[in-house]
Amino acid sequence: KIIASSDVSYCIPRRNWTTGTTYDMYEHNIGSGNTSASGATNLWDSTFVVMNSAYAVYKCIENDGATASTTEPTSTSNSIFSTADGYKWKYMYSLTSAETLNFMSTDFIHASTDSTVSAAAVDGALDTxxxxxxxxxxxxxxxxxxxxxxxxxxxxxxxxxxxxxxxxxxxxxxxxxxxxxxxxxxxxxxxxxxxxxxxxxxxxxxxxIIPPKGGHGYNALKELGAYYVMINKSLTGAEGTSDIGVNNDFRRIGLVRNPYNYGTTTVASATTRRQIFAAVFSSVSGTFTADEEINQASTGAVGKVIEYDSTNKILYWYQTRFPDVGTDSDGNLTAFSGANAITGQSSSAAATPNTSNSTTTNAVVFASGYSTPELVADSGDILYVEERSPITRASDQTENIKLIIEF
Structure with missing residues (x-):
């Protein structure tokens, strides 16, 4: 599924303001010889940024001599303000409803620079x-x-x-x-x-204490250490007709930059793309089952079933370099081809591809009964890969996927 610019956000570690907690204050020279109150040896590991219960983000300017904070910061003034517990805070920005939904996790929150706060910043003004x-x-x-x-x-x-x-x-x-x-x-x-x-x-x-370049609030991304990017994407039921199905689970999530459309050097731009093989049949004996091994005895081809569409008689599978998933007993990876029977090793289902079918069925384009993946194999740059516990899909279910990448 394609990632749009609206699916990407800078982010920072999430730290909810909690009463009774001692927070670090901003210091330009935190290091091994000048550790923060929490013991951090650099600014980004210190606890000088908090989010309040209304999703407003603040920078701690003074922490009352490293005592516990007991008054939640709530002001959105452009000036540094004090709270009853002796702390001084600088309001940075607030998360919108959409940002809390799309770009907030248990560990990270959306980060941005508030233009009003930035315009009010004074370069090189001393506060502490x-x-x-x-x-x-x-x-x-x-x-x-x-x-x-x-x-x-x-x-x-x-x-x-x-x-x-x-x-x-x-x-x-x-x-x-x-x-x-x-x-x-x-x-x-x-x-x-x-x-x-x-x-x-x-x-x-x-x-x-020397403020950051431009003054506090001038550039929240740099000031708060927004060296992380959050990518947020949802899968809702079956998408792209047959591209993202609901009859199998998934556990690997990846990010690929600029893959090509199959048979071209054109960067893919469609909302979804299917990266598996398919064959269409005129008739089928039995019912293929997800995750079973399939074989084509005449060619020696081996694959593993992703999904079987019994309504349209379309079988989807993938092949890899591993035994029982793509290679035969001799280690060869052979493509399925021709009017040769395909058999399920667990279900005993069997069918012969309809090589006279060169139409589009259920948004899948067939040529002589077969359909290839919609992206060129090995095209594009792999930016991220993650293995998770298997996620079972359903037609009435939405999976929200968030990836955090540190730069």
Missing amino acids: ALVVAGGSSYSLSSGSTISAIPIRGDGSSGVASVTIASGAVSAVSITTAGTGYTYAYIRNADIIAATNAGGAGSGANINV
């Missing part, structure tokens, strides 16, 4: 800074806050304030975000010279 070391001997003229501290780097206009407790820097806040920063830092000299500073103190180390 963390105290790595508080230093000592800091003094104040009054109160507990030193303010109007310039933030150095390649951007402009960033301003911070720090809170002093027992002579050490205990907290830092960005009071003016500025713009254009790709690196930033706060100098000790600027702390002790700033408003309300007492002119003393040393040893503070502050990690100024």
